[in-house]
Amino acid sequence: MLDFMRELLYTRNEDLVDIIGQVLPPRGVALVCSLLAGALGALPSSRLGDITDVVAALLSRTGVQSIEWLREATSLIPDQAASPRDKDVFFQAVSRFADSGDVRTLGKSLDDLSELCRRSKKHRNAVTESLLRS
Numbered sequence: 001m002l003d004f005m006r007e008l009l010y011t012r013n014e015d016l017v018d019i020i021g022q023v024l025p026p027r028g029v030a031l032v033c034s035l036l037a038g039a040l041g042a043l044p045s046s047r048l049g050d051i052t053d054v055v056a057a058l059l060s061r062t063g064v065q066s067i068e069w070l071r072e073a074t075s076l077i078p079d080q081a082a083s084p085r086d087k088d089v090f091f092q093a094v095s096r097f098a099d100s101g102d103v104r105t106l107g108k109s110l111d112d113l114s115e116l117c118r119r120s121k122k123h124r125n126a127v128t129e130s131l132l133r134s
Contacts, residue, residue, distance in 0.1 A: 041117055041124035041127055042131075056097060071091065074090065077127055081126055093105045
C-alpha cells in the first residue's frame with residue numbers, strides 16, 4: 001500500500017494528477033495522521049523508509065498544503081512522547097526537504113522522532129491513539 005501511494009503521488013499522468021488534486025485535500029490530515037502513526041509506532045520500524053518515501057512524495061506533490069497537514073498531525077503527538085523542541089527539529093527537516101528535496105535529512109528526522117515515540121509501550125500507545133483518533 002505504501003509503494004502504491006508513493007507511485008500514485010509521483011505520477012505524471014495528468015488525469016491522475018487532477019483526481020489526486022480533488023480527492024487529497026479533504027483527506028490530507030487523516031492521511032498524514034495515519035502515516036505518522038505508522039512511522040511512530042503502529043507499524044514495524046522496518047517500514048519507516050517506505051513511510052518516509054510516501055511523506056516525501058506527498059510533500060513534493062502538495063507542497064505547503066502537506067506541510068500544514070504535517071503540522072496539524074504533529075501537534076496531536078503528546079508532549080510526554082516528543083517535546084515541542086523535538087517536533088520543531090522534525091519540522092526543520094520538513095522545511096529543508098520542501099526547499100531542497102533533502103530526503104535523507106527528512107528520513108533521519110522521522111527516524112529520530114520515531115525512536116522517541118517508541119521508547120516505551122506507554123509512549124507508543126499514547127502517540128498511536130492520539131494520531132488515529134483524529
